[in-house]
Amino acid sequence: MAIRRLVLRQAELGPTLGLALAVAVFSLLSPHFFDPQSLTAITTGASEVGIVAVAVSLLMIAGELDLSVGAVYAFIPVLWVILFRYDGLLPIVALAIALAGAALVGLVSGLTTVRFSVPSIIVTLGMFFALEGLNNLLIGGGDLVVSDRDWLLDVFGQRLGSTPFFAALLWLLVITFLGWFLLTRTAYGNWTQAAGGRLGVARAMGVPVGPVKVSLFVLTAVLAGFAGCLQTAYLRSVTAAQGQDLALLAITASVVGGTSIYGGSGSVIGAVLGALLLSVLQVGLIVVGAPGTFYVTFIGVFLVVVVIVNSRLTARWRTGRSA
Amino acid sequence: MANRSVGVSPLPLVELLHIVHRYGETEVLSDVSLTLSGGEVIGLVGDNGSGKSTLLKIIAGYHQPTSGVVRVLGRPTTLRNAGQSRALGIEPVYQDLAILDDLSLWRNFFLGKERRRGRFGLGLLNARWMRKECETRLRELGLSRIQSVEMPARLLSGGERQALAVTRAVYFGAKVLLLDEPTASLSAREAGNVLQAISAARQRGLSVLYIDHNLHHVLPVADRVVVLEHGRVVSELRASQVTEDELQRLIAPPLSHT
Numbered sequence: 001m002a003i004r005r006l007v008l009r010q011a012e013l014g015p016t017l018g019l020a021l022a023v024a025v026f027s028l029l030s031p032h033f034f035d036p037q038s039l040t041a042i043t044t045g046a047s048e049v050g051i052v053a054v055a056v057s058l059l060m061i062a063g064e065l066d067l068s069v070g071a072v073y074a075f076i077p078v079l080w081v082i083l084f085r086y087d088g089l090l091p092i093v094a095l096a097i098a099l100a101g102a103a104l105v106g107l108v109s110g111l112t113t114v115r116f117s118v119p120s121i122i123v124t125l126g127m128f129f130a131l132e133g134l135n136n137l138l139i140g141g142g143d144l145v146v147s148d149r150d151w152l153l154d155v156f157g158q159r160l161g162s163t164p165f166f167a168a169l170l171w172l173l174v175i176t177f178l179g180w181f182l183l184t185r186t187a188y189g190n191w192t193q194a195a196g197g198r199l200g201v202a203r204a205m206g207v208p209v210g211p212v213k214v215s216l217f218v219l220t221a222v223l224a225g226f227a228g229c230l231q232t233a234y235l236r237s238v239t240a241a242q243g244q245d246l247a248l249l250a251i252t253a254s255v256v257g258g259t260s261i262y263g264g265s266g267s268v269i270g271a272v273l274g275a276l277l278l279s280v281l282q283v284g285l286i287v288v289g290a291p292g293t294f295y296v297t298f299i300g301v302f303l304v305v306v307v308i309v310n311s312r313l314t315a316r317w318r319t320g321r322s323a
Numbered sequence: 324m325a326n327r328s329v330g331v332s333p334l335p336l337v338e339l340l341h342i343v344h345r346y347g348e349t350e351v352l353s354d355v356s357l358t359l360s361g362g363e364v365i366g367l368v369g370d371n372g373s374g375k376s377t378l379l380k381i382i383a384g385y386h387q388p389t390s391g392v393v394r395v396l397g398r399p400t401t402l403r404n405a406g407q408s409r410a411l412g413i414e415p416v417y418q419d420l421a422i423l424d425d426l427s428l429w430r431n432f433f434l435g436k437e438r439r440r441g442r443f444g445l446g447l448l449n450a451r452w453m454r455k456e457c458e459t460r461l462r463e464l465g466l467s468r469i470q471s472v473e474m475p476a477r478l479l480s481g482g483e484r485q486a487l488a489v490t491r492a493v494y495f496g497a498k499v500l501l502l503d504e505p506t507a508s509l510s511a512r513e514a515g516n517v518l519q520a521i522s523a524a525r526q527r528g529l530s531v532l533y534i535d536h537n538l539h540h541v542l543p544v545a546d547r548v549v550v551l552e553h554g555r556v557v558s559e560l561r562a563s564q565v566t567e568d569e570l571q572r573l574i575a576p577p578l579s580h581t
């Protein structure tokens with residue numbers, strides 16, 4: 001019974017163990033791992049990738065990929081800031097318009113994927129370039145500085161009291177809970193898993209596969225845009241380069257967190273733990289003295305190792321039916 | 324065994340009258356007439372290429388007959404596609420197109436027809452109710468190896484999957500079940516699970532059309548056996564009045580030169 005439960009929870013088991021191990025190793029190697037600056041860096045990094053990974057993992061479970069989230073993550077806050085700084089709208093109104101823009105981006109990707117049966121990896125790659133071009137057009141190589149005072153910017157970007165944590169962490173927790181709830185407690189979550197399982201079965205059972213996928217593309221773009229706005233409120237500026245690696249990091253977090261690259265199964269909580277793990281690795285490596293930008297090399301190797309180990313374990317588990 | 328159809332309406336659910344089906348020049352079905360009634364299991368047997376599967380696909384709405392009449396509940400009906408057949412309560416159960424590996428048993432059972440809470444269409448799952456309901460159905464079926472409806476369907480054996488799919492179709496109100504070789508590649512014990520699910524369906528008044536090569540599986544569960552050969556019905560027998568050997572000879576007469 002206990003083993004069965006463990007196996008069922010396998011998606012979260014991997015990143016949890018990985019996280020425990022990484023924290024143990026780094027805190028042994030350096031006395032600075034638990035410094036406030038480290039904690040700030042870990043949690044803001046995890047929030048940035050984690051919020052996007054919630055949506056990306058849901059989309060992957062439904063059998064689709066979105067490579068455009070990084071460009072959305074820059075494009076939507078650029079739109080937002082332009083609307084309230086230069087067009088004089090209230091930040092909250094500007095945000096609603098910008099997120100509607102994000103929804104439109106997701107709708108276009110989703111409808112194109114479903115209608116024309118084009119692999120989403122191609123459609124969203126196209127979307128990535130299209131938005132990157134728009135970003136360059138809007139702000140070029142420069143950045144937009146946000147010096148305004150507004151309650152919304154505080155809600156998005158402020159420090160939580162005197163803790164080393166910032167608002168984005170709370171948003172991450174809320175969005176993680178909502179994503180987990182959606183996947184495991186609603187019919188829509190069931191259909192998400194079915195859509196990425198076997199299309200024929202899902203259709204035969206009357207699951208509205210097309211609408212489910214399209215709405216997940218919309219959700220992904222909106223969350224990526226929203227996360228970008230959080231980041232902008234935190235940094236008080238936005239550049240076109242914001243979120244460059246984000247799509248790949250979110251996919252990495254999802255896969256490390258137990259979501260199948262083929263779709264059909266996965267875990268929102270696992271994806272967020274994956275994002276946290278990536279952030280711990282990044283900050284941990286810096287704290288123990290590795291060059292700051294080197295960590296991606298490590299993450300690349302780590303990702304492949306995790307997937308190999310995972311598939312080995314899964315294969316063993318699948319053949320051990322009688323247990 | 325003579326009184327198998329107790330408590331069942333004698334109403335013919337689906338009638339096929341003089342069905343002819345051609346693929347180009349080839350006539351796959353020639354003047355086939357068949358009646359599917361509630362509470363009856365028809366075993367459709369015959370050699371490869373005798374037209375069994377084509378006949379099933381016509382009833383399922385995947386193929387349209389070249390000529391002939393299909394009547395559903397007494398009314399002449401054109402089954403244009405699978406969705407239309409399904410809407411009329413005709414449910415094909417396929418070995419590979421029924422169950423999703425990664426979903427738990429109860430999620431599979433209720434997929435696309437989830438029981439929700441509240442009235443606002445929020446889609447909140449009434450998971451407790453569905454688990455319990457699924458548990459009860461599986462227990463009725465006697466799938467004793469299943470310990471929890473939370474387990475992923477990939478852990479089911481082939482027979483258990485089929486049984487689950489059949490039970491689900493019955494549960495959601497199918498009137499006619501179409502099964503194409505549901506016991507192919509199953510062990511005897513697993514085939515037993517499927518046959519039991521078929522019996523349960525009959526008892527609830529469904530009509531079951533059951534294609535199988537394995538007469539050993541067909542005879543114990545069928546009320547009527549229809550033998551197809553080269554697209555024609557060559558015999559139609561009460562299952563209780565024929566032995567396996569006799570039936571085997573009808574399907575494949577012993578070749579004289581062996």
